[in-house]
Amino acid sequence: MSPRRATPARPPATVRDRLVEAAFTQFATRGFETTTVDDIADRAGVSRRTFFRHFATKEDVVFPDHDAIRAIVAADLGRRRDESPLTAVCAAVSLVLEDYVRNRDVSLARFRLTRSIAPLRDREITNVHRYQRAFARFLEERLPAAEKLQAELMAAVVVTAHNSVLRDWLVGGAKDDPRPQLAVAFAAVRRLFEHSAAAGDDESTVVVLKSGASVEDVTRAIAALSKEGPLR
Amino acid sequence: MSPRRATPARPPATVRDRLVEAAFTQFATRGFETTTVDDIADRAGVSRRTFFRHFATKEDVVFPDHDAIRAIVAADLGRRRDESPLTAVCAAVSLVLEDYVRNRDVSLARFRLTRSIAPLRDREITNVHRYQRAFARFLEERLPAAEKLQAELMAAVVVTAHNSVLRDWLVGGAKDDPRPQLAVAFAAVRRLFEHSAAAGDDESTVVVLKSGASVEDVTRAIAALSKEGPLR
Numbered sequence: 001m002s003p004r005r006a007t008p009a010r011p012p013a014t015v016r017d018r019l020v021e022a023a024f025t026q027f028a029t030r031g032f033e034t035t036t037v038d039d040i041a042d043r044a045g046v047s048r049r050t051f052f053r054h055f056a057t058k059e060d061v062v063f064p065d066h067d068a069i070r071a072i073v074a075a076d077l078g079r080r081r082d083e084s085p086l087t088a089v090c091a092a093v094s095l096v097l098e099d100y101v102r103n104r105d106v107s108l109a110r111f112r113l114t115r116s117i118a119p120l121r122d123r124e125i126t127n128v129h130r131y132q133r134a135f136a137r138f139l140e141e142r143l144p145a146a147e148k149l150q151a152e153l154m155a156a157v158v159v160t161a162h163n164s165v166l167r168d169w170l171v172g173g174a175k176d177d178p179r180p181q182l183a184v185a186f187a188a189v190r191r192l193f194e195h196s197a198a199a200g201d202d203e204s205t206v207v208v209l210k211s212g213a214s215v216e217d218v219t220r221a222i223a224a225l226s227k228e229g230p231l232r
Numbered sequence: 233m234s235p236r237r238a239t240p241a242r243p244p245a246t247v248r249d250r251l252v253e254a255a256f257t258q259f260a261t262r263g264f265e266t267t268t269v270d271d272i273a274d275r276a277g278v279s280r281r282t283f284f285r286h287f288a289t290k291e292d293v294v295f296p297d298h299d300a301i302r303a304i305v306a307a308d309l310g311r312r313r314d315e316s317p318l319t320a321v322c323a324a325v326s327l328v329l330e331d332y333v334r335n336r337d338v339s340l341a342r343f344r345l346t347r348s349i350a351p352l353r354d355r356e357i358t359n360v361h362r363y364q365r366a367f368a369r370f371l372e373e374r375l376p377a378a379e380k381l382q383a384e385l386m387a388a389v390v391v392t393a394h395n396s397v398l399r400d401w402l403v404g405g406a407k408d409d410p411r412p413q414l415a416v417a418f419a420a421v422r423r424l425f426e427h428s429a430a431a432g433d434d435e436s437t438v439v440v441l442k443s444g445a446s447v448e449d450v451t452r453a454i455a456a457l458s459k460e461g462p463l464r
Contacts, residue, residue, distance in 0.1 A: 125361045126354045149396050149420055156392035157385050164384050185381055192385065192424050 016054045016064065018044040023061040024109045032058075032117050062110055062120055066127050069099050073131070077138055085142035086154060086193060089135045090186045093162045096131070097182055100166060104174050111170040132159045157192060161185040248286045248296065250276040255293040256341045264290075264349050294342055294352055298359050301331050305363070309370055317374040318386060318425055321367050322418045325394045328363070329414055332398060336406050343402040364391045389424060393417040 013021070022043035026035040037058055041051045055061045073092045080088035100107040114120040132155050139151035165185050169178035245253070254276035258267040269290055273283045287293045305324045312320035332339040346352040364387045371383035397417050401410035 122354060122358045125358050129357045129361075149393065149417055152392050152396050153389050153420065153424065156388040160384050160388035161381065164381050188381055188385065 015044070015046060015050060019046065019051060019054055020061055020064045020106070023058075024106065027062075027113055028109060032113055032120070059119060059123060062113060063123060063127070065099065065103075069096060070127075070130065070134070074134060077134075081142075085139050086158070086190065088142075089139060089155065089158050090189065093131065093135070093158055094179075094182060097162060097166055097178060100169075101174075101178065108170060108174050128159060128163060132156055135159065154193060157189050158186075161189050247276070247278060247282060251278065251283060251286055252293055252296045252338070255290075256338065259294075259345055260341060264345055264352070291351060291355060294345060295355060295359070297331065297335075301328060302359075302362065302366070306366060309366075313374075317371050318390070318422065320374075321371060321387065321390050322421065325363065325367070325390055326411075326414060329394060329398055329410060332401075333406075333410065340402060340406050360391060360395060364388055367391065386425060389421050390418075393421050 019040060023035070023040045026039050026043055030039070035058070037051050038048055040058070040061065041048045044051075051061075055064070073095050076095055077088060077092040080091060083091070114124050135155035135158060136152045139154050140148050143151055143154075162182065162185070165178055165182045168181065169176075251272060255267070255272045258271050258275055262271065267290070269283050270280055272290070272293065273280045276283075283293075287296070305327050308327055309320060309324040312323060315323070346356050367387035367390060368384045371386050372380050375383055375386075394414065394417070397410055397413045400413065401408075
């Protein structure tokens with residue numbers, strides 16, 4: 001279960017790999033806060049300078065693949081221009097889960113760290129946000145009416161569904177294959193947007209109001225709607 | 233448009249208020265990075281030590297009310313146990329927009345800062361995430377089948393809809409009242425969840441109109457409806 005066990009999956013170990021492995025070993029034994037960059041470099045058998053050639057900070061070494069995976073996901077999305085926008089985004093975000101599964105031990109070690117160390121947790125949150133924003137941009141370009149709000153809601157739902165499955169898997173010790181759960185979650189996502197596709201066709205406007213809404217509330221909502229274009 | 237103009241809204245100015253005002257003035261004139269805590273304290277006419285009695289870091293002074301507003305929203309949510317879960321969460325998150333509107337000038341100044349300074353932007357993102365997590369917990373407790381995934385998706389959608397409206401308002405220079413737009417966004421949210429019993433189907437009215445209906449047609453139809461009893 002030690003992070004070192006993950007290494008054989010990607011031979012030969014580069015200096016970068018060795019630094020990551022050394023960092024996780026040190027964090028696990030000495031704690032994140034007390035481990036220094038020198039400790040990590042020593043354990044990896046390289047100089048402090050070499051560490052900084054690969055990572056800007058101690059925090060960065062916890063997420064060595066964030067940028068690479070985001071780039072892979074973006075490239076994948078670019079190849080899915082013939083699929084429905086929702087299908088494309090679900091498929092692309094699945095690559096993130098695939099990467100966690102492939103690097104199971106490091107994923108678990110990192111999850112334990114990010115849960116307890118606030119700056120690392122925040123780093124994860126902002127990374128998730130970046131995915132969400134990229135997906136919203138893709139969806140906005142691809143959805144028929146270039147609906148910005150719908151694109152943002154869809155991106156939020158897809159990313160949240162993915163992360164819910166990923167988190168459950170990690171919380172449970174990463175035991176079973178999480179991909180069937182992801183399929184279940186994506187089915188729930190599809191159900192949400194199937195209905196709204198019917199409601200959002202260009203023949204009608206659907207206005208949904210809370211009980212007790214006054215005529216003024218209604219008029220205000222509709223006036224705002226009509227600013228976006230003619231009522232259809 | 234200067235942040236100082238916001239101050240008369242909450243007299244009398246406390247030391248804390250003066251520090252916030254001084255900070256935004258300094259950030260606007262000298263830039264966030266180059267402004268020091270001493271600059272802020274000097275301008276507010278207090279000591280560096282007094283600054284640190286109110287704020288732990290220079291970043292914190294940019295978000296003086298984050299914790300307070302989160303507490304207000306949580307308390308509001310606690311009072312909405314008789315409403316449908318989705319209605320309760322939409323109402324509670326609206327208090328955030330209300331606060332932005334009430335403090336319009338500071339909101340705009342802060343938005344300009346958070347857009348350009350990465351650590352501030354990240355702080356905003358993690359703050360939004362905290363709302364989303366709190367709403368998901370509330371919804372999970374309240375949804376009939378305690379559906380964790382559904383609760384998470386609903387929380388994500390509500391928060392994303394709110395933030396989309398808030399962001400559009402700020403990007404546009406905070407000119408018009410954003411609340412009608414929020415009503416429109418929440419209508420889109422309800423549409424997504426209206427097929428689920430959890431959203432409280434019996435609290436919504438769906439009005440479907442032929443293409444070409446004018447605002448007047450709609451208002452007349454709804455006024456007629458409301459004469460027959462409360463809107464449902």
